[in-house]
Amino acid sequence: MKLTVWTYEGPPHVGAMRVATAMKGLHYVLHAPQGDTYADLLFTMIERRNHRPPVTYTTFQARDLGSDTATLFKDACADAVTRFNPQAIIVGASCTAELIQDDPGGLAEAIGLSIPVIPLELPSYQRKENFGADETFLQIVRHLSKPQDRSARITANILGATALGFRHRDDVEEITGLLSDLGIGVNVVAPLNATPADIARLPAAHFNVLLYPETGESAARWLEKNHGQPFTKIIPIGVGATRDFIAEVVRITGRDAAYDESRLRLPWWSRSVDSTYLTGKRVFLFGDGSHVMAMARMARDEMGFEVVGMGCYNREMARPVRAMAKEFGLEALITDDYLEVESTIESLSPEMIMGTQMERHIGKRLGIPCAVISAPVHVQDFPARYSPVMGFEGANVLFDTLIHPLVMGLEEHLLTMFREDFEFHDEAGASHHGGHAPKPVAQPAAAEAPVPAMSIIRAEEQPAEPTPAEPVPNNIIWLIDAEKELKKIPFFVRGKARRNTETYAAEKGLRHISIDTLYEAKAHYAR
C-alpha cells in the first residue's frame, strides 16, 4: 500500500476513456462498479464536452457479485452496441472488475457482434493513466489499421492527441497549419476526432508526426515497424524546437520547403529591453516528461531563465528527463508524490514554477508564481481562445504564459523603492492580477481561520490551513530589526532572502541574524 494525498495521473481505464472520448464512432464498454461513472465529469465539466463520453459502465453492486456479473457485462455490451451503433468497441475492466476476473474480452467475443471488438488489458494496480491511453491507442491501431498504398501527395498522420490533453485541440490545429506551409497534407489525426474507419487509413500516410509521446508513442513505433512509417522525435515547443522539427520533417520527406515565420514574435519580444528583468529568473519545472523537457530548453534558451530544478511524474520518461537534467547540471526529480515535489520546491525557492495545476497550488501556498505547462488539467486549461503551445504561435503563447505570473520589470523596481506605500505595497501582488485583498490593518489571530465548511467546491477561495512556522536551522534567531528589514524586501524575493541569510548564518556559525548579517548574506550571494 502506498499513502497518497493527491495523484498526478488517474487509473489506466481513465486513459482508455481519454482515447475513446477523443474518437468518434467508437464505444467503450467498461466493467466497473457504480461510482466509477464519476470519470464522466472529467470530460463534461473540466473539458466542457457537450456530449457524454461514449462509455457504458456495468455498474455492478455487491448483490451482483454473488450472482452473475459476466451476464451483466454481456448484456451491457449488447445493449450498448444496439443503442449507440458504433463502428467498433473497446472492452475492459476497471480496478475492481479486474479483481473479479470476468474476462471482458472473451465475453464480448462470445456474443458474436458484427463489429470489431478490441479487448484491453490494463493492469490497474501497476500502471496509470498515460499508460492506459498509450496502450489503448496501440490496440486500436493494431486491430483496425489496414495495409494500403501511400497517398499520392506527401501526407502525415498526427498522433497522440486525446481528450483531456493539455492544449491538444490547438496544438493539432497549429501543427496542421505548419505542415500545410511545408506542402504536407494531413492524412489522419488520431485519436482526436478520428473514427475507426480513419484508423484503418493510417498506413496511407508517408510518415507520422508524434506530438505526445505519453499517449501515442507505442502506436507510432508499431506503425513504424509494421507499415514502415518513420515518425518525428522532436516536440515542436519553442522556437528552436519548432525549427528543429521542421528540419526533421524535411529530412524525412526529402523535400525542402520555405515556411512563413512572419507571425513569430517571441524572438523580438524576448530581445526587447523590457524583457531584461527576465534574465536569470530561477525557475523549477515539473510535469509530464515531454512537456518538461521541451519547456526547459525554451525557458533557458528563449526566455533567459535559469533552470534550478526539473522533474516529471511519469516514470516512463525518467531516463530522458534524467539525461537532460544532467546536461543542465541538475538532478531530476522523478516522483508522483505531491508532497515530495512540494518539499523540493520549498527548498529550492525558485522565483517561478513551470508546472501542472498541482504545482500551481504548491506555488499559491508558498507564495511563488506558477505558469501551467502540462497535464493534469483543470477547467482553466481549456481556454475559449486559440492558445496552442506548439509551433510558432505556440511560442508566442508561451512567452505570454511565462511572463504573466511575474511582477513586471518597472513595477519590480518601484516595489523595491517604495516598499511601504499604503496602496502600492507588495502584499497586493502584481498589479495586473486583479482581486487581491486590501492590506489588512492588523493580523487576526492565526489560530481560527474562518473556513466556510462544506463550500469545498470553491475551495480555491479558502485560506490555506495554517502551517507551523519553519524551524530555523540550528536555532538561529532573527533579531527584531533584521526581521523588520526582511519584511521590506519584496514578497517575490523575500523567501529566497530569508533562506540565503539563514544558510549564510549557519555556515558562519552565527546564533543571531542582525541587519548586518542580512546584507552580508546579500553581498555573499550576489550574482
Next chain:
Amino acid sequence: MTALTPPMNGGCRTAPVLKERGQREVFCGLTGIIWLHRKMQDAFFLVVGSRTCAHLLQSAAGVMIFAEPRFGTAILEETDLAGMADAQKEVDRVVAQLLDRRPDIRQLFLVGSCPSEVIKIDLHRAAERLNAQHAPHVRVLNYSGSGIETTFTQGEDAALASMVPVLKETEARELLIVGALPDVVEDQMLGMLRAMGIGPIHCLPAHRIDQETAVGPNTVFALVQPFLGDTHAALERRGARHLPAPFPFGEEGTTAWLSVIAAEFDVPASLFSQVTDAPRARARKAIAQAAETLNGKSVFFFPDSQLEIPLARFLTRECGMTAIEVGSPYIHDALVGPDLDLLPAGPVISEGQDVDKQLARARAARADLTVCGLGLANPLEAEGLSTKWAIELVFTPVHFYEQAGDLAGLFSRPLRRKSILKLEAAE
C-alpha cells in the same frame, strides 16, 4: 402548532414506485469525505483502495484543494493483491506513517472501497486493533464507502452510523441533531431551538471528538438529511427515539421540522411564533423572489443525493413548480414519508436507475429544469435543456429559513441565465 395542509389530490406516499436497475450514473459513498473532513476538524479519512478512489476524491472536489487535506488513500499495489503483503500489517504501517505526520488527528476513519471489499480486507478488525493501540489519543473507526455498497450521500450515513456504537450511554433527556450541516446553518438552528428553551442539544457529527455527545433511552433525535437510514437504525438500536418530520428545506419544511421538535418538548405556541415569525417572514419573502422565475415551470429529478423528494416538495409547494419525475437512489419511507405525504400526486416516483432509459424519459418530457449529476448536465444543456447540477445542493448551505431563498435561487439561476443570454445576431 403549524400543521401543513396535505395536497388536495393526495400525496405521493402511496404512489407506485418505478424501480429500475441498470447503469447508474452516480458517485460512490467515498464522495462524502469531501465535506465530512471539513466538518470534523480533528478527523482523518483514510481510504483503503485503488488509484481510482484517489482520483475520484480529487475530481469530486471540483478543484484540487491546495492545503494538505485531511483525507488520503492507501493505494493497493500488486503485492497487496498477490497476498505477498499482509494487508493488516500494511494498514498498520500506513496508519503509523500518517499519525506520525499528523499528530493533530484525534479520530481516524478507515474507509473501505470497492477493491478492499472485493478482496475482503477486514477493516473492522484493523480498526479495533489500532484503536486499542492508539487510545485514548486517537479513536479509530471504520466504514465502507465503496460503490458496490453505497451511493454518494450514503457515505455520510455509513460514517455517522459507525460513530453511534461508540457514543457514551446516557439516561438524560437530550435532543440529538443528526447530519452534517455547514457551520453557519448549524448555529442558526441551535439558536432557534435554544430560544425555544430546548436543551441539552448535541450534534452528530460534532466538530471535534467530545465526551458530551451521548445516547440512551431518553434521547430523541431529529435528522437534518434524508439519507441517514443506517444511522437512524443504529440510533434506534441504542434506544433513542426518532422524531419523523419533513426535512427543513424552505419555509414550510423548516417550520414543520421545528414544530415537531417543539411539540416533543412542549414549547408553547406563543413562544414558537415569537422565535420563528420573523425568520419565516424573511424566508417567504426571499423565496417569493426566486419563485417568480420558477412559478409554473416543470422539473425532472435524476437520482443523486437522496435529497430529491424533500426538494421536490419544496419546489412544488413553495415555488409553484410541477414535478414530472422525482428519482432517488433509495427511498426510505421512515425518513422521507412525511415529505411524500406533502408532495402533490402526479410525478413519477422512481428508485434506482437505468440511465439511458431515464435519459429517454427526460428528453421526451423536456422539463423546464432538469436536476442531474455533473456527468449529464453539459450534454443535456447542449441538447437545449436547462439543468441544475445536483452536487451543488450538497455543497451549499441550503437548510432552514435563512437559506431558503438561496435554495430557491440555485434552481432559478439556470433559468434566469438562459433568459438573459442573447447570443444571436440582433437582426
